[in-house]
Amino acid sequence: MFGYTVEEVGNIMVMQGFSGLSLFSVLLLMALGLAIIFGQMGVINMAHGEFMTVGAYTTVFLSKLAVEYDIVKSYFVFAIIAAFIIAFVLGYLIEYMMIRHLYKRPLDTLLATWGLSLVMQQVFRSTFGAKEVSAELPEWLLGSFQPTEGIDIPINGVFVMALALIVTVSVYLYMFRSRGGLRVRATMQNRVMAGAVGINTKQVDRVTFALGCGIAGVAGAAFTTIASTGPTTGSLYIVDSFMVVVFGGAASLMGTIASAFGIAQAQSILQFFMTSSMGKVATLMTIVIILMMRPEGLFAAKVRK
Amino acid sequence: MNALSEKLLGGKQGAIHLAILAVLLLVILPLCLDLFRLGLVGKYVTYAFVAISLVLLWGNGGVLSLGQGMFFGLGGYCMAMFLKLEASDPISTKIQTTPGIPDFMDWNQIVALPWFWEPFKSLPLTLLLVLGVPVLLAFIIGMAMFTRRVGGVYFSIITQAIALILSILIVGQQGYTGGVNGITDLKTLSGWDIRTDSAKYWLYFVNASLLILCIMLSRFILTSKFGMLLLAMRDKEERVRFSGYDVASFKIFIFCVAAMISAVGGAMFTLQIGFMSPSFVGIVPSIEMVIFAAVGGRMSLIGAVYGTLLVNFGKTMFSETYPELWLFLMGGLFIAVVMFFPEGLAGLYEKYAPYFSITSLHTRWLKKVQKVSGESQ
Numbered sequence: 268m269f270g271y272t273v274e275e276v277g278n279i280m281v282m283q284g285f286s287g288l289s290l291f292s293v294l295l296l297m298a299l300g301l302a303i304i305f306g307q308m309g310v311i312n313m314a315h316g317e318f319m320t321v322g323a324y325t326t327v328f329l330s331k332l333a334v335e336y337d338i339v340k341s342y343f344v345f346a347i348i349a350a351f352i353i354a355f356v357l358g359y360l361i362e363y364m365m366i367r368h369l370y371k372r373p374l375d376t377l378l379a380t381w382g383l384s385l386v387m388q389q390v391f392r393s394t395f396g397a398k399e400v401s402a403e404l405p406e407w408l409l410g411s412f413q414p415t416e417g418i419d420i421p422i423n424g425v426f427v428m429a430l431a432l433i434v435t436v437s438v439y440l441y442m443f444r445s446r447g448g449l450r451v452r453a454t455m456q457n458r459v460m461a462g463a464v465g466i467n468t469k470q471v472d473r474v475t476f477a478l479g480c481g482i483a484g485v486a487g488a489a490f491t492t493i494a495s496t497g498p499t500t501g502s503l504y505i506v507d508s509f510m511v512v513v514f515g516g517a518a519s520l521m522g523t524i525a526s527a528f529g530i531a532q533a534q535s536i537l538q539f540f541m542t543s544s545m546g547k548v549a550t551l552m553t554i555v556i557i558l559m560m561r562p563e564g565l566f567a568a569k570v571r572k
Numbered sequence: 573m574n575a576l577s578e579k580l581l582g583g584k585q586g587a588i589h590l591a592i593l594a595v596l597l598l599v600i601l602p603l604c605l606d607l608f609r610l611g612l613v614g615k616y617v618t619y620a621f622v623a624i625s626l627v628l629l630w631g632n633g634g635v636l637s638l639g640q641g642m643f644f645g646l647g648g649y650c651m652a653m654f655l656k657l658e659a660s661d662p663i664s665t666k667i668q669t670t671p672g673i674p675d676f677m678d679w680n681q682i683v684a685l686p687w688f689w690e691p692f693k694s695l696p697l698t699l700l701l702v703l704g705v706p707v708l709l710a711f712i713i714g715m716a717m718f719t720r721r722v723g724g725v726y727f728s729i730i731t732q733a734i735a736l737i738l739s740i741l742i743v744g745q746q747g748y749t750g751g752v753n754g755i756t757d758l759k760t761l762s763g764w765d766i767r768t769d770s771a772k773y774w775l776y777f778v779n780a781s782l783l784i785l786c787i788m789l790s791r792f793i794l795t796s797k798f799g800m801l802l803l804a805m806r807d808k809e810e811r812v813r814f815s816g817y818d819v820a821s822f823k824i825f826i827f828c829v830a831a832m833i834s835a836v837g838g839a840m841f842t843l844q845i846g847f848m849s850p851s852f853v854g855i856v857p858s859i860e861m862v863i864f865a866a867v868g869g870r871m872s873l874i875g876a877v878y879g880t881l882l883v884n885f886g887k888t889m890f891s892e893t894y895p896e897l898w899l900f901l902m903g904g905l906f907i908a909v910v911m912f913f914p915e916g917l918a919g920l921y922e923k924y925a926p927y928f929s930i931t932s933l934h935t936r937w938l939k940k941v942q943k944v945s946g947e948s949q
Binding site: 309365368369372373374375377378379382384387388389392393544545548552555558559560562 | 630721732740866899904909911914
C-alpha cells in the first residue's frame with residue numbers, strides 16, 4: 268500500500284489518527300459552542316472563529332505575563348478560565364447590541380456576524396500585529412511519549428483531548444441535567460410557553476449565546492498548545508466547524524461529537540496519503556455529498572416542528 | 573409588443589432609472605474617466621452581474637447563496653482557458669519542454685493537454701461552456717438541495733462549503749488550473765488583441781451593454797407570473813407548495829439563472845482584466861458580493877449595480893490610502909446595512925425620493941406661499 272510495509276502503515280495510522288485526535292478536540296470545542304448557538308437558537312455566528320481567537324490571544328497574553336512573574340508552570344489553568352470569561356463577556360455584549368435585533372432574520376444575522384468577524388480580525392491585527400504569536404507553554408505540556416517503537420504521541424495532544432472531554436461532559440451536564448439547561452431547552456422549544464411559565468427568555472438567549480462564545484474561547488486556549496495564533500486563525504476553522512455541526516445534526520450533542528471525530532480523522536489520515544489540499548477536498552466533498560442525500564445530518568433530532 | 577417593453581423595462585419609473593444607469597455607464601463615465609479608471613469601473617461592472625444575480629436569488633427568492641463567486645469564477649475560468657490556449661500556440665511556447673501547452677502545465681511537468689482543456693480550443697464551444705458549466709453545477713446543487721427542501725441557512729452554509737472546495741481544488745491542482753496565480757498572460761481573442769486601448773474600450777462597452785441586457789432579462793423574470801411566485805415562495809413557502817406549485821423546480825430555475833448571470837460577469841472579467849485567479853472563487857469574495865447587493869438594496873436590480881460601484885470605489889479609495897481602515901469599514905458596512913438599512917440604498921431612495929421630487933417640492937412651496945400670504949393678510 269503506497270510503498271509502505273504493513274507495520275509502517277499501522278504506525279502511520281496510529282500517529283495520524285492521533286494528530287487527527289488533536290484536530291478533533293479543537294474542532295469539537297469549536298463545534299460545541301456553535302452547536303449550542305446554532306442548534307439551539309438557530310443563529311448563524313460567522314464570528315465564532317474570532318471568539319476562539321480571542322481565547323487564544325488571551326492565553327498568549329497571559330503566558331507572557333506568566334513568564335515575567337515566573338509562574339509558567341501553573342498559569343495555564345487560569346488562562347483557560349480567563350479565555351472562557353473574556354469570550355463569554357464579549358459574547359454577552361454582542362448578543363445585547365447586535366444579535367437580539369436579528370433573531371427573526373437568520374440570513375441577515377449571518378451577514379452581520381461576518382461583518383463583526385472582519386472588524387474583530389482587524390482589531391487583532393492592530394493590537395497584536397499581523398504576525399503569528401505563540402504562547403509560552405509550561406514544560407509538562409511539551410515533549411511526547413513512546414508507547415512502542417515507531418509511535419510518538421505528543422503530550423499537548425493528550426492534554427487538549429482531556430480538555431475537550433471535560434468541556435463536553437460539562438456542556439452535557441449543563442444542558443441536560445441542570446435547571447439552566449432546562450430553561451434553555453424550554454425556550455428553544457416553545458418561546459411563548461416558556462415565557463408564560465416564568466422563564467426570562469431574553470436572559471436565556473443572552474446567556475446561551477455567551478456560553479457558546481465562552482466555549483469557543485476555551486477552544487482558543489486549547490488551540491495555543493498545538494499551533495500559533497494569528498489574526499485570521501479563527502476564520503480557518505469556521506467552515507469546518509459549521510460542517511461539523513450541520514453534519515452531526517444541528518440539535519444533537521452526540522451527533523456533534525461523532526461528526527467532529529469523523530471529519531477530523533478523515534482529514535488527517537487522508538492528508539497523509541494524498542496532498543494536504545486534496546485530503547481536505549476529499550473530506551469536505553464527502554460531507555457535502557452525504558448532506559445532500561441526508562440533509563438532516565447524521566443524528567437528526569426527533570422533534571416535531 | 574407594448575406589454576413586452578413594459579415587462580422588460582419595468583414600467584415608466586423603471587425605464588427612467590434604467591435609462592439613467594445606461595447613460596451613466598455608457599456615456600458619462602467613458603467621457604469623464606481616463607482609460608485606467610474606466611478599466612476599474614469595468615471591473616466593478618463585472619461584479620455587478622453577481623449582485624444582480626443575488627437580487628434575483630436572495631432578495632426575491634429568499635435563497636442566500638454564499639457561493640456565487642464560484643459561478644463567477646467558473647465563467648471566468650472557462651473564458652480564460654480558451655484565451656490561454658490561444659496564447660500558447662506552439663510557436664510562442666517553443667522554449668518549453670512540450671510546446672503548445674500552457675506555460676504553467678509545462679512548469680508542472682505535464683506533457684499533454686488534459687482532456688477537459690480540449691473543448692476550449694473552439695470559440696463557440698467555449699462560449700457555450702462559459703454559460704453551461706456554471707448552470708450545470710447550479711442545477712446539480714439545486715436538484716440535490718431544493719428537492720429535499722433544504723433551504724435557509726443550511727443552503728448558505730453548504731454553498732459556502734462548495735465554494736471552499738472549489739477554491740482549494742483550483743489552488744491545489746496547479747498543473748491543471750494554474751494554481752494560486754490563476755490563468756495569466758492572456759493575449760488575444762480569436763486573433764483580436766485584447767490588451768490594446770481600443771479593445772479595452774470595446775470590451776467596456778460590451779460589458780456595460782450586457783449588464784443592461786441582464787437587468788432587462790431579470791426584470792422580465794421578476795415581472796412575470798414566475799416573479800410573483802418567487803416572492804410568494806420567499807414569504808410563505810408552504811402556502812405556495814400547498815397551492816399545488818412545484819417549489820423546488822422554481823428554485824432550481826432561479827438558481828440556474830443566477831449562476832448564468834454571474835458566469836457572464838466572470839467571463840467579461842477575464843476578457844477585460846486579462847486574467848482569472850482562485851481569489852474570486854472562494855468564501856471571502858462570494859460573501860463580499862452579497863454585501864454589494866445588500867448595500868444597493870437586495871430587492872432592486874438597479875440599486876444593486878450602484879451598490880457594487882459604490883462599495884468598490886470605496887474599497888479602492890480606502891485600501892490605497894488606509895488599508896487598515898478598510899476592513900473596519902467593510903465590517904461596519906455589513907453590520908450597519910443589515911441592522912439599520914435592510915432595504916439598502918434603493919430603500920432609502922424610495923423612502924426619501926418622493927419628498928424631493930419636483931411635484932412635491934412644488935406643492936410644498938405653494939403651501940408655504942399660501943401660508944405666508946395668509947399671515948400677511
